[in-house]
Amino acid sequence: MKRTYLFFFLYCTLITILPQVSKAQSIGNAKDNLDVSMQSHYKIYDVVNKKLIQLDDLVNSLKPMDVIFFGEEHNDSTAHHLQFEVFKKLGQIQGAAYALSLEMFHTDVQPIMDEYLKGIISEKNFIKETRAWNNYKDYKPLIEHAKLNQLPVIAANAATRYTNAVTRSGLESLANLPSSSKNYLAPLPIDTLTGPYYEKFTALLGGHMGSMKVYQSQNLWDATMAWSMANFKKKYKKYKILHLNGRFHSDEKLGTYAQLKKYAPKLKTTNIACFSADDFQQPNWEKYTHLGDYVILTDPQVKRSY
Numbered sequence: 001m002k003r004t005y006l007f008f009f010l011y012c013t014l015i016t017i018l019p020q021v022s023k024a025q026s027i028g029n030a031k032d033n034l035d036v037s038m039q040s041h042y043k044i045y046d047v048v049n050k051k052l053i054q055l056d057d058l059v060n061s062l063k064p065m066d067v068i069f070f071g072e073e074h075n076d077s078t079a080h081h082l083q084f085e086v087f088k089k090l091g092q093i094q095g096a097a098y099a100l101s102l103e104m105f106h107t108d109v110q111p112i113m114d115e116y117l118k119g120i121i122s123e124k125n126f127i128k129e130t131r132a133w134n135n136y137k138d139y140k141p142l143i144e145h146a147k148l149n150q151l152p153v154i155a156a157n158a159a160t161r162y163t164n165a166v167t168r169s170g171l172e173s174l175a176n177l178p179s180s181s182k183n184y185l186a187p188l189p190i191d192t193l194t195g196p197y198y199e200k201f202t203a204l205l206g207g208h209m210g211s212m213k214v215y216q217s218q219n220l221w222d223a224t225m226a227w228s229m230a231n232f233k234k235k236y237k238k239y240k241i242l243h244l245n246g247r248f249h250s251d252e253k254l255g256t257y258a259q260l261k262k263y264a265p266k267l268k269t270t271n272i273a274c275f276s277a278d279d280f281q282q283p284n285w286e287k288y289t290h291l292g293d294y295v296i297l298t299d300p301q302v303k304r305s306y
Helices: 002-041 055-061 077-090 107-117 123-129 136-148 160-169 171-176 196-204 212-235 256-263
Strands: 042-046 051-053 067-072 098-106 153-157 240-246 269-276 294-298
Touching: 002 042, 002 077, 042 055, 051 055, 055 077, 067 077, 067 256, 077 098, 077 136, 077 240, 077 269, 077 294, 098 107, 098 136, 098 212, 107 123, 107 136, 107 153, 153 212, 153 240, 160 171, 160 212, 171 212, 196 212, 212 240, 212 256, 256 269
Parallel strands: 067 240, 067 269, 098 153, 098 240, 269 294
Antiparallel strands: 042 051, 042 294
């Protein structure tokens, strides 16, 4: 009788595990096949060495870096594919450990992020309670990869309620927050980084800013993301970081990139600017080299994710 129960238990265990293993293998194979099919839809340019490189070359060149900024256009399907590939391939480097940092999640939902990564809460609750972006499906493969491999994910950004407060009343309004709320934000004073970044920001808005407070909100985002990464590196020295943000935050090594250099000047950092371009077929690389250490152009003919 005991042997019958043992066989039954083993049978139930196997029929539960084997489909999961098979599914994981299928996903891995599908991703590998997808990478092959996507190779004609992106071009990677090494700015320092002034040459086109392959994805594996990019990953190998990133090895010495403590923090890698990957600047995206949020609806660029090819960029999202490449982010996953870079994160996966970085994890295959012997002796290296990488954390993922995301603009797309706010610092106040870090406990919920950690609960999901540990498998404690459902995906439905995770998506709802972290206020995940509408295009969460674009970042889901990265989150699931981190979950499967027990890698940290940093919810790096300042919550919208705080940036809205700054837009209304300026950075000084944050001084009135309860101390428990201040724990979610970069500490005051926050450097507003006037100069090239300010000029770039006002140009983006067509010169009609209306108020310095809008620009201060942008700097709160930048500073909080940088502060989140700097704090993480202090606590967990063994991890390097792949940080994803809209490319305005890191192009030309301004914004979040510049803020991180203030918080942690000794960290080795690099940035990738990734975007679709009309001259994708025959790029004028000199037009883009000021944007980062690596420039990735994506095919504008590939359907956007939204």
